[in-house]
Amino acid sequence: MSAPTTAGPVTAGPPKRETEVLIVGGGIMGLAIAYHLALRGVSDVVVLERGYLAAGASGRNGGGIRMQWSTEINVLLMLESVELCKRFAGELGVNVWLRQGGYLFLAQSEGERARMEKNVALQNRHGVPTRMLLPEEARGIVPELDVSSLAAACYNPRDGILFPWPFLWGYANQAAKRGVELHTFTEVTAIEPSPAGFLVQTSKGPVRAQRVLNCAGAWSPEVARLVGVELPDRPHRHEILSTEPLKPFLGPMVSVLSSGLYFSQSMRGEVVTGITVPDLDDGSVKLGSRLRFLTTLAKELVRVMPRLAGVKVLRQWAGPYDVSPDGSPIVGEVATVPGFYLACGFTGHGFMMAPVVGKYYGEWLAGGPRHPFFDRWRLGRFAEGKLESEEMIIG
Amino acid sequence: MAGKVIVCRCEDVTQSDLDHAVALGYSHLEEAKRYTGLGTGPCQGKECMVACALYLALAAGRPPSEVRPFTSRPPVAAIALGTLAGPDDPGEGGG
Ligand SMILES: Cc1cc2nc3c(=O)[nH]c(=O)nc-3n(C[C@H](O)[C@H](O)[C@H](O)COP(=O)(O)OP(=O)(O)OC[C@H]3O[C@@H](n4cnc5c(N)ncnc54)[C@H](O)[C@@H]3O)c2cc1C
Numbered sequence: 427m428s429a430p431t432t433a434g435p436v437t438a439g440p441p442k443r444e445t446e447v448l449i450v451g452g453g454i455m456g457l458a459i460a461y462h463l464a465l466r467g468v469s470d471v472v473v474l475e476r477g478y479l480a481a482g483a484s485g486r487n488g489g490g491i492r493m494q495w496s497t498e499i500n501v502l503l504m505l506e507s508v509e510l511c512k513r514f515a516g517e518l519g520v521n522v523w524l525r526q527g528g529y530l531f532l533a534q535s536e537g538e539r540a541r542m543e544k545n546v547a548l549q550n551r552h553g554v555p556t557r558m559l560l561p562e563e564a565r566g567i568v569p570e571l572d573v574s575s576l577a578a579a580c581y582n583p584r585d586g587i588l589f590p591w592p593f594l595w596g597y598a599n600q601a602a603k604r605g606v607e608l609h610t611f612t613e614v615t616a617i618e619p620s621p622a623g624f625l626v627q628t629s630k631g632p633v634r635a636q637r638v639l640n641c642a643g644a645w646s647p648e649v650a651r652l653v654g655v656e657l658p659d660r661p662h663r664h665e666i667l668s669t670e671p672l673k674p675f676l677g678p679m680v681s682v683l684s685s686g687l688y689f690s691q692s693m694r695g696e697v698v699t700g701i702t703v704p705d706l707d708d709g710s711v712k713l714g715s716r717l718r719f720l721t722t723l724a725k726e727l728v729r730v731m732p733r734l735a736g737v738k739v740l741r742q743w744a745g746p747y748d749v750s751p752d753g754s755p756i757v758g759e760v761a762t763v764p765g766f767y768l769a770c771g772f773t774g775h776g777f778m779m780a781p782v783v784g785k786y787y788g789e790w791l792a793g794g795p796r797h798p799f800f801d802r803w804r805l806g807r808f809a810e811g812k813l814e815s816e817e818m819i820i821g
Numbered sequence: 822m823a824g825k826v827i828v829c830r831c832e833d834v835t836q837s838d839l840d841h842a843v844a845l846g847y848s849h850l851e852e853a854k855r856y857t858g859l860g861t862g863p864c865q866g867k868e869c870m871v872a873c874a875l876y877l878a879l880a881a882g883r884p885p886s887e888v889r890p891f892t893s894r895p896p897v898a899a900i901a902l903g904t905l906a907g908p909d910d911p912g913e914g915g916g
């Protein structure tokens with residue numbers, strides 16, 4: 427039996443009493459930002475996570491990463507994100523199992539086809555090799571598809587999927603190695619503004635912090651309320667399931683625009699698939715699994731891929747989307763509470779955004795340049811009516 | 822290899838995999854499940870979960886009475902997509 431020697435990223439005992447930066451939430455956003463701060467010399471950082479690392483959406487997602495978007499800013503950021511992911515093995519010392527099998531989007535109406543053409547043209551202008559396909563050509567990529575109701579499809583071979591967990595551990599380990607304190611099972615219960623910053627109450631004692639970052643995902647409205655700020659993002663239960671493992675047969679992640687169905691095959695051979703099911707969105711985070719999801723998903727998946735009818739579902743689970751009203755994130759410093767920062771509203775694509783958001787957040791807070799997305803995605807845009815609508819949202 | 826003890830047969834997780842998870846601080850069942858893949862195979866942990874949970878508690882120095890099972894994921898038994906899709910299913914009846 428091998429005697430384990432490596433120490434993990436989680437710090438034992440209560441958090442230190444004073445810190446420069448306190449991050450609420452140990453999901454992919456909190457960890458990515460912590461790592462990028464430390465990388466630039468700001469290592470007086472404490473990350474507080476109420477559960478285990480990535481107990482929230484980050485530990486429950488599908489791992490999809492794509493460059494197919496409807497806004498220039500997302501196309502450019504996600505191009506960069508894929509490049510960063512490819513370098514992770516060297517940079518973070520982990521293999522995130524990035525598999526570039528592409529994303530295949532399916533359009534069923536003329537309206538969807540028209541929007542698809544517009545988005546593909548935008549992506550092409552920025553060097554993303556997405557191409558429009560006829561239904562028959564889509565079948566060339568996924569032979570099992572029933573294309574009888576298809577109007578068109580589009581495909582970018584450079585999109586892909588990755589395995590979320592190593593990603594998280596990579597950031598956590600590298601942040602901890604550079605001096606960041608990471609506390610699990612530690613909840614933030616109160617945040618009081620004080621002359622030198624904030625006095626933060628936690629389930630393991632108080633911490634004084636000059637700056638506080640709200641990286642609490644679907645719980646970020648609750649955390650913002652601790653400093654009297656109302657956020658417009660809302661939690662939405664998103665369910666997903668995994669089937670028995672099959673021999674490799676499916677290259678891309680496939681998504682049906684009209685229903686929000688998506689499915690891909692993991693490295694373990696399982697078909698991982700989800701779909702949007704309406705929910706009672708009353709502001710609370712719900713993670714229960716529903717039979718209604720299973721039947722809704724199965725109907726749509728078997729319609730699109732009749733050959734999967736005999737494949738068995740092994741397990742289903744749910745995670746919280748942190749849904750922003752216009753589909754774009756909410757980031758930057760809150761104007762009314764100086765020193766209080768947001769990184770939330772990432773809806774259904776926060777995992778793939780974390781590499782770039784972490785990088786530019788770290789760069790900015792460490793005194794470097796401020797990426798233009800901090801202006802575009804500021805909280806104030808909702809009150810000003812300047813929405814940044816992104817239509818390529820799945821689920 | 823001598824001393825190689827399988828603790829989750831479905832996913833080929835060994836005792837030393839668990840030791841490694843504990844050493845990294847991932848000693849709670851939910852964390853170790855994600856780190857090693859234990860309990861995610863065809864039996865969905867029915868065979869391995871209790872033993873793994875007890876071993877983790879022991880290795881991390883926690884009393885076994887504190888052990889909590891991980892969230893059991895529906896469905897209780899594997900079920901075909903075509904069955905779930907119901908009678909409208911075009912895959913049934915030879916389609
Ligand atoms: C089923 C599903 C599939 C998805 N698929 C994809 C995909 O394919 N590609 C993609 O890019 N994205 C996907 N997403 C979205 C992605 O997972 C999220 O956008 C991303 O993980 C958000 O990360 P986060 O760190 O902001 O939030 P989270 O991971 O939710 O982290 C927030 C953390 O804050 C903690 N917290 C809350 N309140 C407190 C408090 N008071 N004190 C301390 N800690 C607190 C929570 O415990 C939680 O761990 C999917 C999401 C789901 C649910």
Ligand code: FES
Pocket residue numbers: 828829830831832859860861862863864865866867868869870
């Ligand atoms: S023995 Fe562990 S999942 Fe089946």
